[in-house]
Amino acid sequence: MAADRGSENWYETVYAEARAGASPVAWDHGEPTPYLVEWMAERFAGGRGRGRAAVIGCAYGDDAELVASYGFDVTAFDISATAVEVARERHPESVVDYRRGDLLDLPARWLAAFDLVIECTTLQALPPELHAAAAAGVASLCASGGEILVVARCPGEGDPPGPPFLLARDEVERVATEGVRLTRLRRIPMRGGDRWVGEFGRPAEK
Template sequence: MSGDVRRLAAGYLRDGDPTGWFEPLYAEAGAGGAAVPWDVPEASAHLRAYPLPPGEGRRALVVGCGPGRDAEHIAAAGYATTAFDISPTAIELARSRHPDTAVDYVVADLLDPPGEWRRAFDLVLESNNVQALPASIRAAAIPAVGTFVAPGGTLLVLAAAAVTGDADGPPWPLSRDEVDAFAGDGLTIVSVERTAAPGSPLHSRWRAVLTR
């Protein structure tokens, strides 16, 4: 993450608003200023490498969807897909980038989600979001993700396990204990893999699969 993005985040973190920096970052980027570090053209390579179960007749939820590349990948696999982000500008961007999309893009807060999402989705993707949240709200954010998973559904967690040369986040890599903590609220772990991602600043990564 660039120094500019870290400085922006640091100001909001100091003021006790740990998610406040996302909206101004997207807004500045839209105005031609800052670059959003995770705004890349393709769906995550780690998501593309995951063999998605068939999506027809199933619902998916993408947490912290940003500009929507991962949500579009999941929708293309046949899932009726909802994707949400706390940043209204990110949601506008996702809609404008994908004018013919089948994805329902929604502004929502992981820490205060719509009640009807509880246990409603056959597939839930959490990719690179919790690692952008400081310890102060992780204890609430991690179990919130699992609440969306329907009985028999799957939660896929993709996250940094280590980053290059960084003491200060964001991102703050997840510990194995934090990965295991996604298994609250009746979820069980199917697999947890730690893989290398050569060439990426997030050079070691978690891929965890859970089910209810």
């Protein structure tokens, strides 16, 4: 299943207009996701990880560059070709492999290929009818023995219906599919509102 064409075109328009100087990208803060910074520092306290990592919905690459700084071989992808081009331009010396990619139509070579999968707010960017398929896409990237981090904003009173289409707890839990298991799910206060932080893993094959 490919991504909703309207969503794809909308994001490409946003990034193309930003590149032309017409308007900024609202979610571009020029820094990695704050909680990801904390999580990487705690999870890899020695400063080094190991293996391959995927960063979903990479935008301009701030999260991807952070993960790569820990020694991971990072593939970062976004539905917008312009976002990927700008990420490469912003990080000309980067070791990250930036690619245009569709979470709902992933290349076969990426399936079960990554030891670490990072998903920060991409699921909520999609319409609700695509959330289950997108969650399965996240799970499908995780290799045997690998782990997944999901960060998504929690719905609150007065939030508009979307976009973004904020996730209920059970929608985050849907990442636990295709052999992937939920290991911890928390609601954490953060800048701009509470976030779901889900940690998942695929048990290593014996």
